Amino acid sequence: MVVSALQEPRFIGRSEAIRLVEADVDCAARSNAKVLITGETGVGKEVVARLIHQRSARCSQSLVTVNCAGVPESLLESELFGHRRGSFTGAYRDKPGLLETAPNGTLFLDEVGEMTMRMQVVLLRFLETGEIQRIGADRPHTRVNVRLITATNRDLSKEIAAGTFREDLYFRLNVIRVTIPPLRERLDDIGPLFEYYLNLFAVQHRLPRPQLCPTALETLMAHRWPGNVRELRNVAERVVLKAGAGDRIRPSDLPADVFHGRPRPSPVATDASASSIPGPSQVEEMTARMLRNGESFWSTVYPVFMARDLTRSDLRRIVQTGLESTNGNYRLLVQLFNMPIEDYKRFLGFLRKHDCHLPFQRFRTVPTRLRAVEPEPVRTATAVSA
Ligand SMILES: Nc1ncnc2c1ncn2[C@@H]1O[C@H](COP(=O)(O)OP(=O)(O)OP(=O)(O)O)[C@@H](O)[C@H]1O
Numbered sequence: 001m002v003v004s005a006l007q008e009p010r011f012i013g014r015s016e017a018i019r020l021v022e023a024d025v026d027c028a029a030r031s032n033a034k035v036l037i038t039g040e041t042g043v044g045k046e047v048v049a050r051l052i053h054q055r056s057a058r059c060s061q062s063l064v065t066v067n068c069a070g071v072p073e074s075l076l077e078s079e080l081f082g083h084r085r086g087s088f089t090g091a092y093r094d095k096p097g098l099l100e101t102a103p104n105g106t107l108f109l110d111e112v113g114e115m116t117m118r119m120q121v122v123l124l125r126f127l128e129t130g131e132i133q134r135i136g137a138d139r140p141h142t143r144v145n146v147r148l149i150t151a152t153n154r155d156l157s158k159e160i161a162a163g164t165f166r167e168d169l170y171f172r173l174n175v176i177r178v179t180i181p182p183l184r185e186r187l188d189d190i191g192p193l194f195e196y197y198l199n200l201f202a203v204q205h206r207l208p209r210p211q212l213c214p215t216a217l218e219t220l221m222a223h224r225w226p227g228n229v230r231e232l233r234n235v236a237e238r239v240v241l242k243a244g245a246g247d248r249i250r251p252s253d254l255p256a257d258v259f260h261g262r263p264r265p266s267p268v269a270t271d272a273s274a275s276s277i278p279g280p281s282q283v284e285e286m287t288a289r290m291l292r293n294g295e296s297f298w299s300t301v302y303p304v305f306m307a308r309d310l311t312r313s314d315l316r317r318i319v320q321t322g323l324e325s326t327n328g329n330y331r332l333l334v335q336l337f338n339m340p341i342e343d344y345k346r347f348l349g350f351l352r353k354h355d356c357h358l359p360f361q362r363f364r365t366v367p368t369r370l371r372a373v374e375p376e377p378v379r380t381a382t383a384v385s386a
Pocket residue numbers: 010011012013039040041042043044045046047048152153193229230233369
């Protein structure tokens with residue numbers, strides 16, 4: 001569990017879509033109703049949750065953020081509701097849950113679509129009664145008044161149809177709905193966001209702020225941004241770090257997949273085998289099919305590699321190109337290559353087995369602010385205090 005100071009969230013954007021999101025945020029901030037925030041990875045769901053809290057009457061109280069992804073359900077239940085001494089191995093004393101630490105505040109449950117069915121029942125019970133029953137207790141311990149905001153990048157109606165998300169819980173959570181469109185559907189935001197992050201990282205790294213030339217902006221606007229604002233932010237940081245004093249950013253200064261989706265020749269691929277079939281252009285074409293046409297790694301690259309028509313060196317180049325645009329984050333890479341996030345372990349296992357797992361550190365020229373920490377696949381609950 002990490003406790004950090006709450007920073008003022010900046011919500012940049014001038015598109016019509018963002019104006020509508022802002023209106024939803026203000027509407028949500030005026031009430032205590034539950035909010036469900038949806039949108040692809042990196043669109044700004046957490047930023048929006050913070051804004052709602054900060055603009056609400058609860059802003060002087062705590063905002064507690066708990067990420068439900070990858071946290072074992074017993075740990076999640078104990079984090080939220082607390083436990084009694086002796087209720088499980090290692091429970092040496094009574095411990096209050098995070099909910100008790102946020103009276104009259106806001107609870108932000110991130111990635112709520114990842115909750116197990118049993119945890120969904122526990123959450124539903126809490127929402128119905130407001131009562132907190134610590135693990136190991138035979139009756140509720142206390143009641144709390146806490147405002148609930150949830151977020152997910154899953155399509156919950158599909159999860160309901162598949163039987164993995166409770167419909168009654170969905171109706172309880174989905175009172176005010178804020179949907180954040182992907183960046184590729186709000187092109188007007190790309191310029192202001194990129195300028196904002198160029199400024200921010202220039203100041204942060206004490207480097208000159210490079211200027212974006214108009215053709216580079218067009219290139220940015222033509223990119224698909226599968227990692228949305230998070231990906232754009234990483235690209236801006238890399239550009240600031242690479243640019244020299246007084247530099248103007250041209251399209252070719254942008255990462256390979258952003259620069260017209262054409263990966264640049266890479267140092268990893270300089271060994272002799274890289275010149276064998278299918279050849280650099282086909283490797284580039286495969287990469288582009290994933291990055292631009294949304295084809296999956298499993299259907300585009302995997303069968304060709306297994307048929308030995310793609311060398312290890314070729315595969316490493318494909319992985320390198322992807323890691324360059326995700327700042328070394330393998331979780332984002334899985335999504336960039338159009339695989340479901342559940343394939344994370346399978347994908348990493350495949351790369352390791354064939355000696356194509358590149359160390360992520362070399363792509364992290366600066367400490368990343370991404371939430372997913374590599375290579376650890378499990379995310380932990382995070383508490384943020386106001
Ligand atoms: N409108 C925006 N203005 C400025 N920064 C933004 C905006 N939207 C997102 N960001 C930045 O993009 C990054 C990702 O945002 P955030 O963590 O809120 O995304 P998310 O939707 O919660 O992603 P995930 O589903 O992966 O958890 C953060 O660094 C955030 O500050």
